[in-house]
Amino acid sequence: MSQNPSPALEEGSIYDLSIAGRRASTIPSKEAGLPSAGDSLPAGMLRADSPHLPEVSELDLVRHYTNLSRKNWSIEVGAYPLGSCTMKYNPKIHEQTAALPGFSRLHPWQPAEQAQGALALIYEMEQLLVEITGMARASFQPAAGAAGELTGLLIMRAYHRAQGSPRDTVLIPDSAHGTNPATVRLAGYKVKQIPTDGRGLVDLEAVRSAMSENVAGLMLTNPNTLGLFEREIEEIAKAVHSKGGLLYYDGANLNAIVGIIRPGDMGFDVVHINMHKTFTTPHGGGGPGSGPVAVSSRLEPFLPGPIPDLDQGTGRYFWDEDRPQSIGRVHGFYGNFGMVVRAYTYLISLGADGLHNLSERAVLNANYLRSRLEDTYQTAHPGLCMHEFVLTARKLRREHGVRAMDIAKRLIDKGFHPPTVYFPLVVEEAMMIEPTETESKQTLDALAQAFLEIAAEAVDDPEVLHNAPVRSPVGRLDEARAVRQLQTRWRPPGTGQ
Amino acid sequence: MSQNPSPALEEGSIYDLSIAGRRASTIPSKEAGLPSAGDSLPAGMLRADSPHLPEVSELDLVRHYTNLSRKNWSIEVGAYPLGSCTMKYNPKIHEQTAALPGFSRLHPWQPAEQAQGALALIYEMEQLLVEITGMARASFQPAAGAAGELTGLLIMRAYHRAQGSPRDTVLIPDSAHGTNPATVRLAGYKVKQIPTDGRGLVDLEAVRSAMSENVAGLMLTNPNTLGLFEREIEEIAKAVHSKGGLLYYDGANLNAIVGIIRPGDMGFDVVHINMHKTFTTPHGGGGPGSGPVAVSSRLEPFLPGPIPDLDQGTGRYFWDEDRPQSIGRVHGFYGNFGMVVRAYTYLISLGADGLHNLSERAVLNANYLRSRLEDTYQTAHPGLCMHEFVLTARKLRREHGVRAMDIAKRLIDKGFHPPTVYFPLVVEEAMMIEPTETESKQTLDALAQAFLEIAAEAVDDPEVLHNAPVRSPVGRLDEARAVRQLQTRWRPPGTGQ
Amino acid sequence: MDYTPHTEQDIAEMLDAIGVETIEDLFSPIPQNLRLGRRLALGGPKSESEVYDQLYSLAAMNTATDRLTCFAGGGAYDHYIPAAVRACAGRSEFMTSYTPYQPELSQGVLGAVFDFQSMICELTGMEISGSGLYDGAAALNEAVHLASAATGRKKVVVSQAINPNYRRVLDSLGKSLNYEFVTAPAGRGVTDFGDVSDAAAIVVGQPNFFGCLEDVRAAAELAHGAGALLIVHFDPMSVGLLESPGTLGADVVVGEGQCLGNDLNFGGPYLGIFATRLEHARRMPGRIVGATVDVHGNPGYVLTLQTREQHIRREKATSNVCTDQTLMAVTASVYLSWLGPSGLRELGERCVGLTHLAADLAGQLPGCRVRFDAPFFREFVLELPGNAREALSALAADGYLAGPSLEAFPGMDNCLLVAATERRTVAQVEQMIKSLGQVIA
Amino acid sequence: MDYTPHTEQDIAEMLDAIGVETIEDLFSPIPQNLRLGRRLALGGPKSESEVYDQLYSLAAMNTATDRLTCFAGGGAYDHYIPAAVRACAGRSEFMTSYTPYQPELSQGVLGAVFDFQSMICELTGMEISGSGLYDGAAALNEAVHLASAATGRKKVVVSQAINPNYRRVLDSLGKSLNYEFVTAPAGRGVTDFGDVSDAAAIVVGQPNFFGCLEDVRAAAELAHGAGALLIVHFDPMSVGLLESPGTLGADVVVGEGQCLGNDLNFGGPYLGIFATRLEHARRMPGRIVGATVDVHGNPGYVLTLQTREQHIRREKATSNVCTDQTLMAVTASVYLSWLGPSGLRELGERCVGLTHLAADLAGQLPGCRVRFDAPFFREFVLELPGNAREALSALAADGYLAGPSLEAFPGMDNCLLVAATERRTVAQVEQMIKSLGQVIA
């Protein structure tokens, strides 16, 4: 008695609705005097059949995708405390500003003279990021965090080569996000992993001993993926810099520290910012994001180009293409410009005070929720956290056979999206919780309540956890089968992949 | 296992989420030099407290209304076969054209010189309606069908007065929609009801004998609310006209006959069009609509003013305010202009061929569904129907104690919105079904299947019908209690209305 | 494009099931001689992109408030509409549903409207609100019906200072019911009611059409003393600062809800606000949402007091309204929740500030004066040295929209309304007044 | 406005529960000496209406394709985006959800992406599609990785006639992995591959950046003869008329999906299409949605083959991509369902017709010629008598956008691309060519 209405004809794929001869599209009809494809193109290149696209009416179409959408969780349906993901409210005004035709209908090949507003926005956004990160300049070409990482590492690589000191290894903590090691390899480096110490922090001694003239640098997120601030950052920076290495800041956790402490002031040389996290451009079910890279002045020559600049004389913006040491382009055009518009909208809305509040309250929310849960669940590392914290279900697993995944799925039944589970890898049965600053105390209390109820159920009736979820459009899904019997496209019933 | 996800914190009223001191709004801050309310207004007029509006964050706000929306059926969720309501697909392009700033941000007091596009649109729309209805001119002031009815009757009244023959009665069939008699009274007339004959048609003899020099006219919808075409319309018109009466066309059922037969050609003198039905401006959960009135040339002088006209010399549009016999204004401005934009978009999209298809297929769909159901349920009147038909649950009620309402509620469990029930009043246990032309044969088959299953359940297990619905956000609601214990506003728990 | 899904095969199968040969056969009940027998003269179907381009061109022929900085008032205002309000009210479940006759599938619309009614009660100081009527004019008209039904009287004393269009609506719709409308003059900006004996109601605006604040308490005393109801047409934006009409003694409060998150739309769709005291509940027009419980005792919403309505009561209904402006009420519900009490107050403060700044500056222009001495809220009457309508045209050429001009009122051809919403800025006010100064020079 | 809901009382209660005095205390792990110790130099917070006005002004500084009639191409096209596509893909459940790591709450996104993958397989003629990459350039770059991994080779022969920006991306990102990119000339509009021995892949566009149609079948034979893979960068809009690259022998098909319902957006967010043969499935980059069943045996979707990905495989992952462009894939899924097979064909026909009309007319302008003889689809290279970049500026003053100019290619300073989508009309083509004639005169 608490489900939302859904129609009788719900189908899996839009192909299941397809009926030959039906259509939604209208194309302007052929005007008189237009040459035909048959006349214009060689017969041998033309196909006889058409690709098998769905054939549906516009109503079928709209119903199908509307009903699909209604099966999906979103930040606008309820709390979404995914650790490392910063699922905060995505202000609706962002969608309006990004949709202004002057932005959304701007062609990427339009010359700067026709795109002064866009160049001005990117230029001003760069000023904002530079101030927030304590860096010198930035590029908006990287389309997401991982692309920013690769860009950053290529900049480091170019720098070292320019210094005449090419290097072959990059250090990353064992708690790092998977994109870090994957990127290190793509940048042509070897990965050397640094262990996390008993406090949940990077092992400083290990950094010191791993650093050498062969090491290009260290990638770090601070606060780290355990939600803890790397308080020895100054020493870490010293250890890296003293061997000519560079310090890379993975900005995924910037939400904890905006306006409080700046990567540049901690000693970082390169920073990427996940604008789809901290600056709340919507995640879109997995993307798009925007992962601009900001660098200190010594790395500036290597930034990807072009970069917009202001001709102080004429007051006109232009693309600075004259960057001989640049690593080159990392995107087909200028990056995910539409997301830059959204993030810019956010930054000017919040201003300095708002950004300060943001981090304070993100950290407040995380600590409050932690304080509500830590007597019942175990935190991976005790004490204050920053904007997120990691619980472990190790004890529940050992004593009651209940795993982090079971708790996660049971949260669904209680009306919450689960936290991130099984990351970071250094914590057994990890549950990584990031409430973000836009959740209210009431929501946090309800979420805590749900967690506590589940802990009780784990003792009294663990089956209910193993069988969860029961209040979702589908039950627990068989991921192993999806690999074994690979089916990644619709096929008429009875045919294979 | 088939419900859509919903959050833990769903609340009834947004007031339940209100926390003193929270807010969503941002207002530009007071600029220096602005006089204050305290300085500008007499102290005695100022209040000390503020009205008790909800205090919520923007995220609370968006979640609350998003989750409310997810509890609602809509044409985009599934079939909506409400008889007399023409719940067809509302093309999304309508929302885009109506939202163009040139329309949506046009102030109603802007002079014609600044509103040439709007006047042109209304003018052209008038041409289209005139062609579709076979009338001479039209006014778009009426905001919905009932407002159109009142406007039409006032025009008839003004006409009769101008003829020196004021009259006091209007005839309506007993199958008429409730707005007809209600409007008759508001127009200062008495209602005289004409019975429906055994064929489900207006009793021609009764019209003839009721007509007199005291009767202003007859209101009719054709096809009528039983979904049957009044085939004696020519004789009816003659009977009315021969006594100096006028024939009023209630356009609610226009969907059956667009491009096939025109009210003007049937002998009607006044027509209102429910553009939120036939011309598919979205219903908005109950409104807004748009109920333009079109009249034959002899009634033209009485139309409400102003009306846009074209100065053929200059090619400029202007408001024709010089209409001395006009009944006057019936709307604060020019009617629901935004809905006129949508309906205009629809008409130029469909063109003549599309409009013809529309009615043909609306009638085809209704007859197909009727043919699937009439062996199991009883149609109120056998034979071909137009765009809708009326079933009766009389037999099921007598034999199994199952009422039309039970069948309606059970349809919800089967994934359909119920049809209109208990209307028209002339049919016992009426179920009035209008599939519209935008539903596919597959949907009609599934709907028929649901009806047939329910008929079987009515025999085998009537309780399941009485207990329906069970697959909706709430169970069957107690309407009597809502009247007895009237509560029409939120109150803090423990206080009254 | 007609949006129909029918394939040739569908049609053949369906005709077969029906037992006819052609679609044409289905229309056999329609007399041949009356049929159109040709296609409508409407032109061919168009593709969506062509339709969009055509409407885009039409829209571009208007010089709307996206291109003119808006200082116009007179019952429709250029307040800022927050993106969150558009997004929520624009959800297709609200947009494309019908009237909630099946409440189990309509808890979204019903819930949003219930909250709308609650907020309207708070703003008006009334006990019960309807779910919204066509517009402010319609609401006023319905209020007159209610007053007449409640008092059994036909005379209605109407302030001269109400929207002249609304007055015309009253006149048009009241004639057939033999209402007698008496105009109470407002030559000094506020209304002088004179003799109100035998009146069903007296009608006053707060603020009135001139922007001026009336003595509503005195009007209430006058009305009640004569056994009449007091109908107040109020401005929802004003009650963050001003006492609500209910507190001052109004019996029915009506108003235009366009300002509550709805677009200007060249006059519609707008939203008629209608609220009254509980004693009049059964005389109210249109739909009302009420709370109740389901068979399991869980809370839910339904349409209530439906026996007032046309679909049940037919010619005895309190009103003929059926389709109303629900989506605008949903929008207002979201907007007011967004605004909150502090927002309402701050918005009011800013309107007062900017409007008074404009009045101060305009009053200093040569030959100009603020026409009335009475206090005003977010608009005022400015008298120019020459014809106001012409001055407005010239001002538009400079990029500013003000007005309307007040030639509808005798002797006020040189007068216009000037309004400022919270969206305007001090700089815009100053520039507009500067332009005005040049225009009239 | 920072969108935080905290009241003073909330903060006090929360601090109390945590057991600290002030929010400041929560930051004690951060060394004092490194802290900023001041507010960021960003200006104060702004209200939404001020923010909107500011962005509106910035947007108005651009002369975008709402103000210029667009004949520009070069990898981004002004196709019409149907309102239904915007409405569906704009549903907030798609917009504001995260990556579907919890599939039970993500059936909407997963279902839409599954359908996207299915349609991409149909368009490309490939067996498996990913859920989308950053853009066409990123997809091409990933295809090179796949080919290198599959063949164990480092040399890649790249047609000169691919988007020069894409080529720069390959160069930037390939350097660190020691790829050797060899350019195959396309002096006559189509590519002359020469010696491709030892190549991991050959890369060709269909149509290529000059709009010309290549002999993909021959390229496939050449590649396969040398043990290389054939990577085709295709145009999704072309395959209503043209054979799909898969049919012609491609091993990996990549492309830019902007044209599939996504806005121009000054170059992003766009959509990288990536599809290949099943044998390469485990070398694919990024996310892939697969069908499966739940514990009750009901069908459902999950992310599959995740062991390729960085969050599982870390430095051994096939790619580093995490956040991708899912919403654009959802949009493409809706768009292609809207288009259908007939729409795709008609759209292609109209593009061909308008583009060839433009070429015919432009070729008749004095001193102008269509640079290449090869057949083309919806854009072509026009050679002018003078500098193309300058001509484009002048043309924009007349209200037309074409281009880009091709100074990136040696000896082509006088050349530009001219593209026509189905949105354009015969009249627009004729007027644009007329303007161009005046501009170059």
Ligand SMILES: Cc1ncc(COP(=O)(O)O)c(C=O)c1O
């Ligand atoms: C710590 C960390 N680093 C890097 C990334 C990668 O960012 P993106 O997904 O934008 O590529 C993430 C994203 O989840 C992350 O959490």
Ligand SMILES: Cc1ncc(COP(=O)(O)O)c(C=O)c1O
């Ligand atoms: C037959 C008939 N007449 C009149 C009306 C009244 O139209 P409206 O709701 O637009 O006022 C309706 C609406 O349901 C109707 O079905």
